[in-house]
Amino acid sequence: MLSHQLLRNHAGIVLIGDYGTLRLLNEVVRDVNERSPLVRDKEGAFLVLAHDARKAYEQQREIIQPPEHFEEIGVRYGVAILWPVLLPQQRMLRESLAWIDHGKKHQAITYALEAVIEEALREDFGSREPAVTEAWQRLDPAHLGFFERLHTRGALFCSWTKSQRRQLLPSLLWSFHPLFGVGAGAYPFGPNEQVTPEDLAAWEGYEWPDPKL
Structure with a gap:
């Protein structure tokens, strides 16, 4: 089973799971990465989701002990993932399943990841959650250069x-x-809540700052 803890400052989540669930996530993402025609860079940002799951269950990230008096929950493992990384990764996973033969385990782990994200977005963004969810659900990984924009x-x-x-x-x-x-009015945001091409161009070639998790 997957669960989450929120990171500070609306940065993202710690994705949490038991050994078996995280291993399944790793296996499914690797399989989809290899076979999906939407994944053009086989060593790119989508595969990082598999690496993160593996690092977690190999106990190289967060190790979460069971709550006191609830030892039956068992030890779980987690990894921190930022929102602008996790949301495109999830969309690649979901959309890729429409292009490849897959089984119930693919659907099970994909739905589990979606459920965790939906719950975390509601908890993290409150009244802003519908706007975030709409934009997330409209991400289209079929476009060329999708992850290059990350x-x-x-x-x-x-x-x-x-x-x-x-x-x-x-x-x-x-x-x-x-x-x-491209074109005025192409995006449903007012002038005070709009990311501009100039904002993005200013970070071309620069390393990511400390996200203050």
Whole structure:
């Protein structure tokens, strides 16, 4: 079973699971990464989700002891993932299943990941959750260069304050679209809550700042 803990400052979540669940996530993501025609860079950002799951169950990230008096829950393992990384990864996983033969274990772990994300978004963003969820669900990994756009968007996100992340994450997700910035009124955000091409260009070639987790 997957669960989560929120990171500080609307940064993302610690994705938590037992050994078997995280190993299944690793196996499914690796399989999808290898066979999906949507994944063009087989060593890219989507595969990082499998690496993160493996690092977690190999006890190289967070080790979460069971609560006092509830030892039957057992030890669980977690890994921190930022929102602008996890949300595109999940969309790649979900959309890829439409293109490849897959079994019930693929659907089971995909639904489990989606359920954790939905719960975490409601908890983290409150009244802003519908806007974040709409932008997340509209991410289309079939577009060329989908994950290549992650570098500048991740860097910009890490540079933001807590309040900026809450307000601007939907616009940041919309900016993954290849027509981002083309034409007035293309995105449903006002002038004070809009990520611009200039914002992203300023982070081209720069490392991501400390996200202050």
